[in-house]
Amino acid sequence: ETGRAGRDGRLSHCHLLFDSTTFYKIRSLSHSDGIDEYAMSKFLNQIFSSGNTMGCICSFPKESTSRKFDIKEEVLLTVLTQLEIGEEQYLHLLPQFSVTCTLYFHKTSPQLLADKDILLRSILNKSEMKDGSYVFEVPRVANDMRITMNEVFDRLQKLKFSGELSYELKDPAYCYMILKRPDDLNALSANLTKWLSEVENSKIRKLDAMFALAYYAVKGCKKTDGCSGSEHTPCIQKRIIDYFSKKEGTPDDDYCTPLRKSSSTFLQSDIKVFLQSNSFAKFTPRAVARIMHGISSPAFPAATWAKNHFWGRYMEVDFPVVIEAAKAELVKFVGKGE
Ligand SMILES: [Zn+2]
Known part of the structure; x- marks a missing residue:
């Protein structure tokens, strides 16, 4: 948590507690406001x-x-x-x-x-x-x-x-x-959906940039530019300045995070089992992805769904990938006429 220390102008120390589970959790939560x-x-x-x-x-x-x-x-x-x-x-x-x-x-x-x-x-x-x-x-x-x-x-x-x-x-x-x-309700809803997803993407980019920075300081830094021991002020400051001096419109770096960006046969078959065992409920791909990411939503609240075997199981897979996998399984599922 940055921003608290140093307000009185006195020297402050910032300790970074690095844990990728926290990153997964916050990143999942960043997807809770999206709308189809x-x-x-x-x-x-x-x-x-x-x-x-x-x-x-x-x-x-x-x-x-x-x-x-x-x-x-x-x-x-x-x-x-x-x-x-x-x-x-x-x-x-x-x-x-x-x-x-x-x-x-x-x-x-x-x-x-x-x-x-x-x-x-x-x-x-x-x-x-x-x-x-x-x-x-x-x-x-x-x-x-x-x-x-x-x-x-x-x-x-x-x-x-x-x-x-x-x-x-x-x-x-x-x-x-x-x-x-x-005049055109469809165009308006397309625009609003796009706007919301841009807000979400920007949140995600910032989080990924933060993760990449922390990861670099903890694991990547070669301590050649003034860092020593566990003190990484110089490399962190340099990266923060780089981040903010980037001109608007220049493409972001592809921040290196431990998230999985591709689907797997496990994910596909788990979604299939999930749909079969919960055939009483009506899901959208987004709703399935939220459950796999352990994100509570108004129609599928944690109070009911956190008990489910698959709740939060795929937090480590990038959210859009889970949506796509769920879309594919839902098509097959509905196709069978169940
Ligand atoms: Zn460093």
Whole structure:
């Protein structure tokens, strides 16, 4: 961990604890935010679905959406943010709220209250009855009344203080307004997928550069340029300067890391066995690769899948290689009509 020492300007010493298992783990985790173009386009279809009127408050629950598309909540937010601040502004992001509201009436009957209260009238209109209480989606009522969600909550809060009702909120959601519909949803999802994968690649390149540097200091340095004993300040500094003085656009070195860059018959047959023994689940190649790398995801969380025999078994094989191997096996598997 660099950057902590030396802030006070005094001499600091940095100890490098070198262990390639840590490298594998961090490198695997760098792959946990990736999305396939297919999932991205499904997600965009939901964001811009025809039911979502322009200029109205739209929302989707974080947890269930994240599970549905197998995309982490933070990544869903990253995509939304990019749709707001990217080249074109498609959305305006709103504060996050819990959007499903359950109402319990305590004194006056709901209908009598609604006669005197226009907001309650709208709420009753938009509610479904569940176990004797009224359940509604806050954005629907806000859109109906043409007010903000905060104003809905303010009104509910006042009624609560008067002792008339109490309410519960659930389903934390991302909320937004559509400003412009994309002309070409497929092109947009291709672009966003590419952008995310560039972010991921850049993370990976940095990690590989770090590994190569550490590896050099520990194993490769011939101690001819001022290094001595276990002190490698000169060679590390030289390599750091080289790294940062590289002009943008020059191709990166192919950093030497211990990762395996090719598939093997073991990997192929293990994926086959894995698919056969878990035929109840629906996998994408990425989902299989994540399990082989021991990466938790919303649809395949560690809580369930870490017990699996193959969990994290192929961390030492480069992630895209595992995806390709999984793709090949999945094609055969589906081809058999199972
Ligand atoms: Zn050295």
